Amino acid sequence: MSRRNEAVGLTRQRIVDAAVELHGSVGPAATTIAAIAETAGVTRLTVYRHFPDTDSIFAACSAHWMSQQIAPRPDVWAKIGDPLERLRCGLTDLYRFYRDAEQMLTLVRRDVEHVPAPIKAATIAREQGMRDVLLSAFRVRGPKRDRVGAVIGHALSFSTWRSLCVEQHLSQPVAVDAMVKLVEAVAAPAPRRRTA
Amino acid sequence: MSRRNEAVGLTRQRIVDAAVELHGSVGPAATTIAAIAETAGVTRLTVYRHFPDTDSIFAACSAHWMSQQIAPRPDVWAKIGDPLERLRCGLTDLYRFYRDAEQMLTLVRRDVEHVPAPIKAATIAREQGMRDVLLSAFRVRGPKRDRVGAVIGHALSFSTWRSLCVEQHLSQPVAVDAMVKLVEAVAAPAPRRRTA
């Protein structure tokens, strides 16, 4: 039961690796069973033997990819007391992750319709959790709290990182700085306009 | 030559309308010739007679859709002297347009690979023009000018509007306000930190 199972596991791993590679290069929507099989160096039939449908491949693929990423750590951010410092720290950590995972995240977001519901839900929950950690440090109350939460959510979004760091060519620290300033300005207690 | 050509033009118009509708509902990538024909109430052959390939349909489709939109007017924004006021005005105008065109823009951006190059180029040029109009009102110089330009570009992006007004459920004016504050903070002459 050892050498044989090992070989089987290896084949399975090659299939998952191939799926990860294709998801990250052509995107989940364009990833066909035939392409996975070819990339993995096995037959379509072998892929079907290991995974009944595309969704189960996606699940294994997603888990494996996640396991080899350095994920952001909201639990660590939570230890920082100062709201803006916590925010800066969190965004720096998150944007580092976004940078590492750019290709994959870009394509997965584009093909979000093809992502199985559980994975989508987990992603949303993770983002919600990060938002809560960052927002909870702020003392603002009332309707302004909603606005601060919203701009924090905006700062956390992958599309925001992409807009700032890829399309606008900002460096990561400058992008973080801009988003911190945004939250700071929205959270500021005295809006004092000169045109008042 | 009158009644007949009129009928031909009507058929052509029905095809273009069908293409617009499908681009805005299922997206350009999933818009097939057969679906266009069916929606227009004609045969695939008729579609092929009017348009040699998908790109020419896209061009006609894009032009027709644009003609029935109320496009943003950077030339009007340019008349406002105060930088922040010009910015606020421009973003309000642009976000109104984004709101009207949400579905279409969302799907076209998703399927951007299927958009013919000329249309893509025109869109980029338009966004670049808006950025220039808004940035030119600011007096900042040096490296800070790049950063102000970048956050203006970020504020102008459709993904930013989508993040703020759709995902974060901000109202249009509040979203505009947040982005104005962002640019104001980045453009501010004295960063004066209390932690300095």
Added chain:
DNA sequence: AGTTGAGTGAACAGTTGCGTTCAACGAATC
């Protein structure tokens, strides 16, 4: 040494899309 089973190769049936050809209809035009 015999059995198990992962992997192979080939083929099948079904779907969807593209692009093209042909004969025929029918209404507008001359």
Added chain:
DNA sequence: GATTCGTTGAACGCAACTGTTCACTCAACT
């Protein structure tokens, strides 16, 4: 009334992807 031509219906060839079946090989396990 004859002609033009936009439109139609049916069909064909091509390509790609999905699942599934069957017979087969060969290494590994008992």
